[in-house]
Amino acid sequence: MRIMEAENIIEMLHITKEFPGIIANDDITLQLRRGEIHALLGENGAGKSTLMSVLFGLYQPEAGEIRKNGEVVRIKNPNDATALGIGMVHQHFKLVDVFTVLENIILGAETTKLGFLQKKEARKKVEALSEKYGLKVDLDAKVEDITVGMQQRVEILKMLYRDNEILIFDEPTAVLTPQEIDELMATMKEFAKEGKSILFISHKLNEIMAVADRVTVLRKGKYIGTVDTKDTDKQSLSNMMVGRPVQLQVEKEPAKPGEAVLEVEHLCVPSKSHKRDAVHDVSFTARAGEILCIAGIDGNGQSELVYGLTGLEKCSEGKVTLCGHDISHASIHHRGGDMSHIPEDRHKHGLVLDFTLEQNMVLQRFREPRFQNMGFIKQGEVRKYAETLIEQYDVRSGQGPVTIARSMSGGNQQKAIIAREIDREKPLIVAVQPTRGLDVGAIEYIHKQLVAERDKGKAVLLVSLELDEVMSLSDRILVMYEGEIVGELDPKTTTVQELGLYMAGAKRMGKDGEGA
Amino acid sequence: MKQGRSNLLEKDSTKSVLASLISILIGMVVGGVIIVIVGLGNPNLGIKGALDGIRLVFFGLFSTGRVDNALTFGFNSTNMGDMLFRATPLILTGLSVAVAFKTGLFNIGAPGQYLMGTAATLMLALGIPSEVVPTPVIWVIAFLGGMLAGALWGCIPGLVKAFLNINEVLACIMTNWIAANLVTWMFEGSNFRNLVENTKSGYIYKTTYNGVQTAKLGLDKIFPGSQVNAGIIVAIVMAVLVYILMNKTTLGYQLKACGANRHAARYAGIADKRNIVLSMAIAGSLSGAAASLYYLSGNTEFFWSTYQSLPAIGFNGIPVALLAASNPIAVVFTGCFMSMLDIVGMQLTNLTAYNEYITDVIIAVIVYLSAFSLVIKMLLNGRKKHKIQAVPEAKAAAAAPPPDNGGTAEGKGGDGV
Numbered sequence: 001m002r003i004m005e006a007e008n009i010i011e012m013l014h015i016t017k018e019f020p021g022i023i024a025n026d027d028i029t030l031q032l033r034r035g036e037i038h039a040l041l042g043e044n045g046a047g048k049s050t051l052m053s054v055l056f057g058l059y060q061p062e063a064g065e066i067r068k069n070g071e072v073v074r075i076k077n078p079n080d081a082t083a084l085g086i087g088m089v090h091q092h093f094k095l096v097d098v099f100t101v102l103e104n105i106i107l108g109a110e111t112t113k114l115g116f117l118q119k120k121e122a123r124k125k126v127e128a129l130s131e132k133y134g135l136k137v138d139l140d141a142k143v144e145d146i147t148v149g150m151q152q153r154v155e156i157l158k159m160l161y162r163d164n165e166i167l168i169f170d171e172p173t174a175v176l177t178p179q180e181i182d183e184l185m186a187t188m189k190e191f192a193k194e195g196k197s198i199l200f201i202s203h204k205l206n207e208i209m210a211v212a213d214r215v216t217v218l219r220k221g222k223y224i225g226t227v228d229t230k231d232t233d234k235q236s237l238s239n240m241m242v243g244r245p246v247q248l249q250v251e252k253e254p255a256k257p258g259e260a261v262l263e264v265e266h267l268c269v270p271s272k273s274h275k276r277d278a279v280h281d282v283s284f285t286a287r288a289g290e291i292l293c294i295a296g297i298d299g300n301g302q303s304e305l306v307y308g309l310t311g312l313e314k315c316s317e318g319k320v321t322l323c324g325h326d327i328s329h330a331s332i333h334h335r336g337g338d339m340s341h342i343p344e345d346r347h348k349h350g351l352v353l354d355f356t357l358e359q360n361m362v363l364q365r366f367r368e369p370r371f372q373n374m375g376f377i378k379q380g381e382v383r384k385y386a387e388t389l390i391e392q393y394d395v396r397s398g399q400g401p402v403t404i405a406r407s408m409s410g411g412n413q414q415k416a417i418i419a420r421e422i423d424r425e426k427p428l429i430v431a432v433q434p435t436r437g438l439d440v441g442a443i444e445y446i447h448k449q450l451v452a453e454r455d456k457g458k459a460v461l462l463v464s465l466e467l468d469e470v471m472s473l474s475d476r477i478l479v480m481y482e483g484e485i486v487g488e489l490d491p492k493t494t495t496v497q498e499l500g501l502y503m504a505g506a507k508r509m510g511k512d513g514e515g516a
Numbered sequence: 517m518k519q520g521r522s523n524l525l526e527k528d529s530t531k532s533v534l535a536s537l538i539s540i541l542i543g544m545v546v547g548g549v550i551i552v553i554v555g556l557g558n559p560n561l562g563i564k565g566a567l568d569g570i571r572l573v574f575f576g577l578f579s580t581g582r583v584d585n586a587l588t589f590g591f592n593s594t595n596m597g598d599m600l601f602r603a604t605p606l607i608l609t610g611l612s613v614a615v616a617f618k619t620g621l622f623n624i625g626a627p628g629q630y631l632m633g634t635a636a637t638l639m640l641a642l643g644i645p646s647e648v649v650p651t652p653v654i655w656v657i658a659f660l661g662g663m664l665a666g667a668l669w670g671c672i673p674g675l676v677k678a679f680l681n682i683n684e685v686l687a688c689i690m691t692n693w694i695a696a697n698l699v700t701w702m703f704e705g706s707n708f709r710n711l712v713e714n715t716k717s718g719y720i721y722k723t724t725y726n727g728v729q730t731a732k733l734g735l736d737k738i739f740p741g742s743q744v745n746a747g748i749i750v751a752i753v754m755a756v757l758v759y760i761l762m763n764k765t766t767l768g769y770q771l772k773a774c775g776a777n778r779h780a781a782r783y784a785g786i787a788d789k790r791n792i793v794l795s796m797a798i799a800g801s802l803s804g805a806a807a808s809l810y811y812l813s814g815n816t817e818f819f820w821s822t823y824q825s826l827p828a829i830g831f832n833g834i835p836v837a838l839l840a841a842s843n844p845i846a847v848v849f850t851g852c853f854m855s856m857l858d859i860v861g862m863q864l865t866n867l868t869a870y871n872e873y874i875t876d877v878i879i880a881v882i883v884y885l886s887a888f889s890l891v892i893k894m895l896l897n898g899r900k901k902h903k904i905q906a907v908p909e910a911k912a913a914a915a916a917p918p919p920d921n922g923g924t925a926e927g928k929g930g931d932g933v
Contacts, residue, residue: 331785332782332785333785333787334785336784336785341783343783348779348780349779349783350780350783352780353777355773355776359773363773363780363781363784366770372766375765375766375767376764376765377765377766377769379764
């Protein structure tokens with residue numbers, strides 16, 4: 001036992017953390033060995049992020065202790081954590097939007113001389129790190145102008161820059177491309193070889209099996225067990241996590257495409273940061289009863305395409321027809337009449353985080369006579385509606401309809417958005433990375449919902465960066481590369497490798513093969 | 517189910533109230549400490565003077581003067597009534613700031629909106645011939661005119677923010693000074709200037725000159741000897757209306773959604789730009805109403821050459837709103853508290869050897885520290901274990917900033933009345 005202890009660089013013993021109405025961590029023990037990659041697995045709201053926030057000093061546990069190298073330490077704030085060599089990449093990035101990438105990386109660990117910033121040295125160090133680990137970033141770009149995937153790299157570089165020896169990755173692969181994920185996995189293994197210890201929060205069983213040495217599983221705030229990855233498999237891990245047998249494959253009947261719901265002709269959307277269009281001359285048709293997937297590496301115009309369709313950005317050219325109406329220049333409100341939208345950034349566009357869950361549930365619908373009378377909100381109706389949705393879509397939260405959205409776990413926030421959007425019963429559902437950062441249980445659920453909506457005769461436009469999702473869920477795949485559609489593929493006949501070639505821009509179809 | 521919710525709400529609101537009370541107490545205690553220090557350093561005051569000062573800080577509202585060189589206390593109708601009278605504009609500017617806060621905006625433009633409201637109200641109240649139009653009608657027109665002027669002035673920072681994405685604080689500060697100069701220019705050379713009564717120069721006629729005055733509704737019978745009038749009732753009604761607007765209507769829902777997350781609101785099809793302008797217009801109209809009620813009372817005069825100063829009532833709306841945690845109903849009480857401090861200040865000056873300047877400093881310190889209610893609430897929300905340690909910390913933190921209160925004191929100095 002003594003030898004075991006010496007091996008552990010970090011021990012979290014019997015940690016208990018409560019929030020109003022919910023015990024996020026109930027007597028959880030986690031032991032991280034030196035130089036290992038230790039995965040933390042659990043459903044949304046299982047308490048993984050909370051546990052890591054305790055380790056990082058963001059929360060103080062009600063009970064339990066943390067030891068480093070066998071000695072009890074008290075981590076009162078992130079500065080204490082940093083001093084102990086603990087670094088963390090958060091699920092929702094903690095970056096200053098208006099600062100440049102470099103400024104963000106050095107923030108809080110600036111090299112100074114007589115009070116002046118020594119950016120040159122910092123730049124050299126960051127450049128070396130980004131070179132070494134293949135984490136390419138534009139150091140002078142402002143964070144608000146770069147993609148979510150890039151922001152993730154900035155977060156990882158931030159941690160590397162601080163020479164942390166204990167690295168916490170809170171779902172780091174959610175937004176990376178398959179190639180990038182492979183690279184990150186290799187990088188993580190290299191870290192481990194160098195003697196760094198890694199805590200890796202992920203829902204992706206593939207990744208855990210590929211990279212982790214051991215896995216600790218949490219479920220609903222409780223500790224379920226710790227297993228060696230070599231003694232287990234994906235199915236038993238997911239069963240441990242969810243507490244019931246989970247279906248890992250999407251089951252669906254062949255699609256029966258009907259009428260065109262959404263027709264896009266020669267659409268162009270200007271880019272904010274470049275002169276050339278973010279979306280250039282894109283044409284396609286989404287039909288009722290099919291799931292049309294836009295695949296591509298992050299930052300190839302998918303986000304802007306969706307902005308153009310939903311009205312968040314103005315289209316410079318082209319025509320968008322939804323259910324027979326030209327909506328190219330319609331307002332967001334007007335477009336919402338026939339379109340549901342599960343946005344990419346659930347915090348920015350999906351929810352008003354300081355509103356309660358019930359207020360968020362009626363964000364688009366509060367004007368309907370059902371929810372208001374002469375401009376007065378019918379609180380009772382809103383409550384009833386929210387309770388129905390919460391029950392029907394199993395949205396878990398501390399205080400039900402009056403829970404502040406900010407206090408909910410990421411997965412349940414996403415479930416709330418999906419409940420709201422699907423329940424609006426619109427002919428077109430635009431879903432952008434709907435399963436980003438979610439666990440297998442929730443992914444299974446969301447996939448089933450989308451297939452069910454398809455079978456009801458809705459058109460589903462899915463934008464996804466996850467190859468597995470693209471291959472298993474879609475009925476038709478369009479690949480975007482540098483703002484253009486470079487290929488249309490049938491998931492039944494194509495392979496992941498071929499898809500990858502299109503995504504990387506190495507292969508493209510002739511003009512005649514483009515569009516629908 | 518419903519009970520469960522109201523219990524939870526109560527919990528949070530109880531915390532807010534508690535936080536505000538604690539910060540008021542901290543403010544008064546620190547004010548008391550300053551009184552003692554000043555008292556001991558001044559041979560005219562000494563320990564006895566300091567003790568008198570402290571008693572007045574806490575119970576000044578109930579002071580009834582001095583008998584045989586000892587302070588006497590009891591119900592003082594003049595003080596009570598004057599407190600309500602002075603609270604009226606503070607409640608409304610407090611509401612103005614609170615509405616903006618709730619919608620994610622910082623309305624530091626209340627002084628400018630207040631000035632524009634003042635100008636519109638006075639011009640309408642004095643300009644409409646009372647021989648032709650009945651005075652109650654003039655009153656209503658002047659009141660609505662003041663609100664409209666405030667609303668239009670509030671729109672400017674709103675428009676600039678919505679369409680040019682310029683920070684509203686910047687635009688508000690600039691429009692404040694534009695208003696100060698504009699109002700001076702409008703009255704300079706106008707025949708609203710009071711040249712008849714030669715006792716004072718530089719003032720505009722009281723509205724009573726044209727027979728326009730806020731009704732007393734018997735309040736002068738309840739609080740004899742005071743300036744109180746029905747304006748306080750109007751202010752309370754407006755607080756209730758604002759509460760209903762913000763919490764019960766779809767408009768309030770939209771305004772708050774835009775304030776809390778403009779992107780999500782826009783994305784849900786809510787017209788974010790319109791709502792930002794509307795928020796500022798509502799805030800402005802409340803500041804305008806503050807001015808209307810103050811100057812329509814009939815016993816207040818406006819010093820028209822105001823281009824070098826901004827009305828303190830406008831700025832004092834900020835601590836009123838902060839102390840109330842932007843709750844419109846709580847604003848009524850915090851507004852009364854602020855005006856009570858005014859009364860306390862007068863009592864200190866009149867009944868002790870503390871002069872009006874040190875009184876202003878003490879009052880400013882109390883106002884300043886009262887605004888710490890948010891910090892206190894955060895501490896209350898923290899874990900109970902931390903609570904005991906945290907309160908002394910808060911005191912230490914609170915004790916440090918007084919040198920900064922120059923801003924508040926300056927604001928007070930700028931009062932045009």
